[in-house]
Amino acid sequence: MRLGEGAKMQASINVTPLVDVVLVLLIIFMVMAPQMRKGPEVNVPKTPKPSQQGDERGRILVSIDEAGVVWIDNKQVTAEHFSEALHEAVGAETEPKIVIRGDAKLNFRQVREAMVAIEQAGFRGVGLIAKGPSAAARGE
Amino acid sequence: MEFNRGDSGSNLQSEINITPLVDVVLVLLIIFMVVVPLLMQGYDVNIPKTSTNAVPAQAQESRLILSISPAGCRILGPSAGEGLPADCLVTLADQKVPAAELPARVAQILGSRPTEKRVLFLAADDRLNYEGVLRILDLAKSGVEDLKVEFITSD
Numbered sequence: 356m357r358l359g360e361g362a363k364m365q366a367s368i369n370v371t372p373l374v375d376v377v378l379v380l381l382i383i384f385m386v387m388a389p390q391m392r393k394g395p396e397v398n399v400p401k402t403p404k405p406s407q408q409g410d411e412r413g414r415i416l417v418s419i420d421e422a423g424v425v426w427i428d429n430k431q432v433t434a435e436h437f438s439e440a441l442h443e444a445v446g447a448e449t450e451p452k453i454v455i456r457g458d459a460k461l462n463f464r465q466v467r468e469a470m471v472a473i474e475q476a477g478f479r480g481v482g483l484i485a486k487g488p489s490a491a492a493r494g495e
Numbered sequence: 496m497e498f499n500r501g502d503s504g505s506n507l508q509s510e511i512n513i514t515p516l517v518d519v520v521l522v523l524l525i526i527f528m529v530v531v532p533l534l535m536q537g538y539d540v541n542i543p544k545t546s547t548n549a550v551p552a553q554a555q556e557s558r559l560i561l562s563i564s565p566a567g568c569r570i571l572g573p574s575a576g577e578g579l580p581a582d583c584l585v586t587l588a589d590q591k592v593p594a595a596e597l598p599a600r601v602a603q604i605l606g607s608r609p610t611e612k613r614v615l616f617l618a619a620d621d622r623l624n625y626e627g628v629l630r631i632l633d634l635a636k637s638g639v640e641d642l643k644v645e646f647i648t649s650d
Binding site: 367368370373377380381384385387392400401402403404405406407408409410411412414454457458459460461462463464465466467470471473474479480481482483484485486487488 | 510512514517518521522524525528529533534535536537538539540541542573577619620621622623624625626628629630632633634636637646648
């Protein structure tokens with residue numbers, strides 16, 4: 356259209372399709388992200404300075420919800436089957452990283468029992484998941 | 496391409512093509528948006544093997560034990576706000592210590608030890624609130640770098 360003006364050219368390319376595609380991808384990921392979380396909703400304790408525990412994928416998540424029900428990843432487990440289920444979740448991994456996501460309202464007893472159960476299943480060392488004071492502190 | 500055709504030649508395309516840049520940046524944005532909520536924070540702790548009694552080879556007397564009881568620190572129910580009760584007392588190496596002094600005390604006792612010997616044994620009462628116990632653990636860890644924590648889990 357503007358070519359008729361001679362020296363003036365169309366300096367910008369049409370970015371609309373690009374923005375279109377990117378926004379659709381953005382929406383897809385925003386919808387999918389909450390579903391990629393493992394385990395039940397747990398309100399983890401808030402503490403001043405927790406250290407990084409890495410990505411939750413690649414960790415074995417032992418969650419204890421507000422009611423004291425224990426989950427391994429996405430499955431609810433009973434105390435009797437805990438060891439079996441944990442070994443099943445670990446699979447062939449030689450150095451599994453196990454973390455406990457306990458609800459802030461729990462008694463320490465419930466968390467301690469889970470730690471003992473993990474130790475008795477033959478694993479040593481767990482991460483106790485907490486949450487820093489603000490999202491801004493996450494980058495530390 | 497076709498824009499320049501027929502030009503006098505003195506008119507160059509002065510703008511650089513930012514499309515690939517925008518592309519890459521937006522993809523990075525998406526990746527971070529997906530990954531960031533999945534990152535977790537917390538505390539690494541160990542559980543001493545109760546069955547085989549294989550507590551790390553440390554002399555009994557050099558083991559630093561921090562114990563928390565509901566009598567000293569009233570963190571029985573879910574806490575309303577941030578932090579611990581002001582009058583919270585914990586027992587560190589058989590001495591009653593206000594929780595607020597924990598970082599300094601732990602640093603004083605363990606700071607001079609080599610890193611592999613910086614081990615804190617933590618014994619918490621079953622009735623305590625989990626969040627309160629973690630906040631005390633946070634205080635104890637904040638005094639020294641590379642502090643290993645062992646939970647004493649036997650009754």
